[in-house]
Amino acid sequence: MLKLCGVQFLLVIHSAMCQYLGDLHVTGPLKDMNFSVPEGGGVRFIYQFTSEVPAVSFRVTGETDGIIDIVPRTGILYLNGSLDWETRPVHRLQVESLDQKGNIVKGPYTVTIYVEDINDNPPQFDQIKYTGVVRQNSRPGKPFMYVHATDRDDPTTPHAQLTYSILHHFPNPYAEMLFQINNVTGAISPSKMGSHYLDPQKQDTFTLVVTVKDMAGMTMNAFTSSADVIITVKESLWKAPPIIHIQENSTQVHPVNISQVQSNEPDVIYDLFEREKLRRLPFSVDQNGVIYVTEPLDREEKDTYDFFVVTKDKQGELVDKPLHVSVIVEDINDNPPVCQQPLTVIEVQENEGGGSNIGTLLATDMDEENTLNSRLQFKIASQVPDAPASNLFFIQQDTGVLHLTSRSLNKRIASNYSLKVLVTDAVFQTICDVQIHVIDINDQIPIFEISDYHHVNVAENIPVGTVILEIQATDRDEPATGSSYIIYQMKEGDPNNTFIIETDPETNRGFVKINKALDFEAAPVYNLVINATNPEPLVPGVQYNSSSLAIFKVFVSNVDEPPVFHKTVYNKEVSEDVPVNTLIITVEAYDPEGDTVRYSLEGDVRKWLRIDSTTGQVYTASTLDREQQEMYTVEVVASELSNAAQKSKTTLILHLSDVNDNPPHLAMDYPPFFCHPLSGGERAFIQAADADEQWYYPKFTFSLPDDMNTRNNWEISKVNGTHAYLSPKHVDFEEKVYNVPVIINDNGKPPLEMKVNLEVNICKCSSEKSCFIEVQRQHFWPSPGQAIGILIGVLLVIGLILGTVFFRMKHKQKNEKKRHQKDVRDKSELNRLA
Incomplete structure (x- = not known):
């Protein structure tokens, strides 16, 4: 009885849906068929098979799971319950038609029902609580643990596409989270902030609340689950070693272990990275993090080395932040003193007083400065000749400064002395050669050959650098010494250094030159006094006198100069x-x-x-x-x-x-237009400009005159300092050109105003929203040139029409059929669109 009631219920459903089923083509003869049916949903109609004589009923067998059935008399295939994708995603059935005696008329045919998944399962983490360990200073973005969740929905659909995120972070002492999670893989890693600030001394435990959403997290209807992640922070093993000190020129067997580092991660590959591009780096690291120096070092070649230790995974990606390693090469005394000059030459006047400083012997040591290894000491080892005594010279032990002893030198006894100076450091010694020349004392003054050179005439426009006079004085002291070299100077008559005198060092001849431009109006005559002196001081009792002086005059002649x-x-x-x-x-x-x-x-x-x-x-x-x-x-x-x-x-x-003397004007390439008929809401840009200087930025005010016709039809709204919108106030405009008066004011002091008639075109538009042709303006008469152009255009059109008529007449019979076929197609298309 219950089964009969159910069948009657389905027949009622079928009767109510007949019209709908016919429209959707959900009935048909028995054949192999496939259906896609969303899971859930309860009792539903699937399809109706139609019978063919002598068939009077239908039967379904196969994977019905007691849910899929067919009404024997009507052939309605239906669900009497809900499908479940997670239980069975595909149902394979056999349907056959039977006659009055129950014999098979057609079939069996295969009917396959594909169950469509709906998002009816929330994602689930594989653990209720996760624990992980992270090292201090771990590289940002490097995962140290993973969380994982699954979803029973169809993995090929967004229903099972999961997205991870961190919901809460306890504690969270900074503005940014110290941890981050990959929303696809569930990998948890330190953030940039975390890599910098994680410190077990400050906080050694964190709790993260991690959520997972299905539907790729893209909808508010996604299911969400959460789990706690307990993270322990431990001290970093990856630490830079302290500064390494290595003594140069080591005799140990190399390579030598100098330090060791340890990564936070296992099974990493250690490598060295140079900060500076060296010809070679004399260091290496093995796969246990042990750093070696591979050869003896030379401090004088390079006294410091800076490089980095890096760790990489098997794919070559960095694991830890690079560690800076600094090596200082310590000095040993391995360099002898070096004489700065192969031969140091010193000149001493024969009357030089006892104890005088006569010069310095310079030497260097390549060992480290300001250490005992580079400390130098000086000692005179020998003096040749040793006349009139063997100890005529003394050298300061720590500075190399040479002095005369208490005796003066005598050139007649010896004009040259050769010294051997012993220069030593704590280990090495070097001999440096010093030669001392005894030079004549300056006991002779320069004497001019001519004491009065009379006068020289020069034009005031003579070029600077021109030689105007040559002078000559002589000195009987030893040649090629400071005692005999002559320096010429203007002693009197040239307060502005208008002249300069240069000396030929071979001949002691002087050349008087123009040093500054002459000016007849400022100084027409110069009365000059020249003196001649030596760079070496005269000996006591000898003085310069008039013999070392010469005079001459310079007459400057006037030259007519421009203003x-x-x-x-x-x-x-x-x-x-x-x-x-x-x-x-x-x-x-x-x-x-x-x-x-x-x-x-x-x-x-x-x-x-x-x-x-x-x-x-x-x-x-x-x-x-x-x-x-x-x-x-x-x-x-x-x-x-x-x-x-x-x-x-x-x-x-x-x-x-600038002053505000130019009124504003419209600055537009073409007048605005609106497409006819108007639909409302149209607006067009108008732009103003001003030839005056604009302070900071231009600012114009747009308005309409106070007349009813304009204000009833148009309105203006501001856009910015240079642009405004012009808008029609209604849609009842004819297809023509309108002259709209617009008032523009600038922001000058005082402001200027300009009233312009703006031509606005109301026209038919193409599909690209541009005018087909410009609307004929009222009271328009073409110019002669335009009239000729119009006439030529009309003639061309007439010629084109005649040619077309001739062509159509020639092919009339052939085109008749084509036009008829086109008319039929066009009529059919119009009926379809109507």
Whole structure:
């Protein structure tokens, strides 16, 4: 009875859905079929098989799981319960039709039902609680543990695509989390902040609440699960060693173990990385982290080494942050003293006093500075000749400074001495050679061959560096010494160093040269006194006298020179609205010879200026305009009244400052248009510009005049300082050109206003939202040139039409059929779209 009621219930469902089933084609003859049915959902209709005589009923067998059944009389395949993808994702059935006696008429046919998964299972972690250990200073992004979750839904759909995240972080002492999680793999690693701040001395345990969402975490309807992750922070094993000290030139058998490092991770590959590109790095590291020096080091070649120890995994990726290793090479005394010069030569006057400092022997040591290894000591080992005594010289033990002893030298006894100086450090010694030349005492003064060189005439424009006189003095002291070399100087008559004297070191001849430009007007005559001296001081009792002096005069002749301006460039800032005949600036020039100066202008291409030829006062000659030229440059010419060819020029630069003298205007490449018919909400950009200088940024105000016609049809809204929107206030516009008056104000002081008639085109538009053709403007008459163009265009169109007619007549019969077929297709398409 219950089964009959169920069948009757399904028949009622079937009867109610007949029209719907027919529309969706869910009935049909018996054949092999596939169906996709979402899981869950309860009792549902799947399909209705139609019977063919003599069949009167249907039967279903196979993987029905008691859920899938068929109404024998009607052939309705239905579900009497819910499918479950997780239990069975595919059901394979056999359906057959039977006659009145129960014999098979058709079939069995295979019916396959694919169960579609729905998101009905939340993800689950494989552990309730996770524990992990991380080392201090671990590399950011390097995973130290994983969490894992699964989802029973279909893995090929987003239902089982899982996303991990950290929901809570206890404690969280910083603005950023110290840990991060890969949202796909569940890998947990230190963040950049964590790599820097994790410290077991401050906090050795953290608890993370990790969540997992299905649906790839992309929807609010995703299922979520969570688990606790307990993380213990341990001290880092990966620490840089202290500074390593290695003594140079070691005799140990190399390589030598100098330090060891240990990674936080197992099974890493250790390697060295150079900070500086050396020819070779004399260090190595083995796979236990032991660092070796591979050869003896030389401090004098290189005294410090800096490199890094790195760890990599088998894929070559860095595991730990690189460790900095610093090595200092310690010095040993392995370098002898070195004489700075193969032979040190010193000159000493024969009357030099006892105890005098006569020179220094210089030596160096390549061992480390300011240590006992590089400390040098000096001692005289021998003196040749040893006359008149064997101890004429003394050397300071720690500085190498040489002195005379209490006796003076005598050139007649010995003119040269050779010293062997022993230079020692704590281990080595070196012999340095010193040669001492005994030179003549300066007991002779220079004497001029001519004491009066009379005079020299020179023009004031003579070039600097010209030799105007040669002079000669002689000295009977020993040649090629400081006692006989002569220095010439202007003793009197040249306070401004207008002249200079150079000496030929071979002949002691002097050359008097022009050192500065001459000026007849400033100094027409020079009365000069020259003295001759030696660089070496004279011996006591000998003095320079008049024999070491010479005199001569220099007469400077006048040369007509052009006027001279006080400035090379004149700059003046002027407001562009100054009245005509305003005094701008006064330029000044003088003539060195005292001639009267006349002024004129060159390069005044705009005729803006005039100059008073007598005073040099520059006036405005016409209205200035900054918008034409902001910086205006002319040349001012100053010429002698008596000789106009003698002239000079200077530059006058006017910097024009702006005033608000230009009203704003529209700055648009083409007038705005709106597509007809209007639909409402249209608006068009309008833009203004101003030739005046804009302070900081331009700012214009747009408005409409106060007339009813304009304000009823249009409105303006501000966009920014240079743009506004023009919008129609309704859609009842004709297809034509409208003149819309627009008022534009600038922000000058005082502001200027401009009223413009803006042409707005209401036109038919193409699919690209542009006008097909410009609407005919009212009261428009073509110009003669335009009329000729129109006439030619009309003739071309007529020719094209005649050619087309001729072509169609020739092919009329052939095209008749094609046009008929096209008409049929077009009519069919119109009926479909109607």
